[in-house]
Amino acid sequence: MKQSMKILKKIMKGGETMKKTIALVGMLLLLSIPSMAHAQNLLVNGGFESDGEQGHITGWTIDYNNNIFGVIDNPQSGSYNARNFWDGALRQDVAVTGGTAYQFSGWSYIPTATETIGTTWGSFFQIDWKTAAGGTAGTSWSAPNLKNLTRDQYNLTQSGAIVAPTTAAYARIKFGTWQGGDGTQYIPNPTDFDNLSFSVVPEPSSLLLLGTGIVGMLSATRKRKKA
Ligand SMILES: [Ca+2]
Secondary structure, three states: HHHHHHHHHHHHHHHHHHHHHHHHHHHHHHHHHHHHOOOOOOOOOOOOOOOOOOOOOOEEEEEEEEEHHHHHHHHOOOOOOOHHHHHHHEEEEEOOOOOOOOEEEEEEOOOOOOOOOOOOEEEEEEEHHHHOOOOOOOEEEEEEOOHHHOOOOOOEEOOEEEOOOOOOOOOEEEEEEOOOOOOOOOOOOOEEEEEEEHHHHHHHHHHHHHHHHHHHHHHHHHHHHHO
16 A cells, blocks of 8 residues: 555656646747747848948848948838839848748838839849759749839738749849830839848748647646546
8 A cells, every 4th residue: 555655656746747847848839939930030131220341231232233222211110221212123142941931021112203204113022043053943923013002101011931942042032123124214213121031931830730749748647647
């Protein structure tokens, strides 16, 4: 009798340890959810706050025409944003894993202005997928006409989840302003850009599996206690 009581006590102790472990894992899981929801931005200086040798567009490369600069008078957040004064684009390359889902988001602001000379222009966000050798990998994503969004305010553009082509080694993230190539001189309005983000899409399926596992462990513990 004494012996069996000892064993029972040991089991109960073990049960407590198990419960503590489950509680700890549960807490860690809960803590990890917010950080997974705000997946790490893979872009350098996506908010144009960093200051370096290129000023507030440090980390970005000119894709065509040197017409985008860091300005201070209309940030979406922080103290700086990037402004297109004429047609031109910046780009940044980010290493990716083929078959992994990524998402892009960015803010743009285009003021109302008299477009007397022409309207064949637009501001855009774009993702080009590239092979290690720099070739094209799969289909690009783009939002080519940000000027159709509500003027005189910041608008958020989101790509949603896009699976990187299996041959992709990096993503070329581009933003800027284009104008029509019909020989007429168009004047695009200045476009402000801020808070560009490119990140891995968090996988809810693995979270769900982990959650199911914990529920399973809990019910197993309960069953053992009943017996
Ligand atoms: Ca900013």
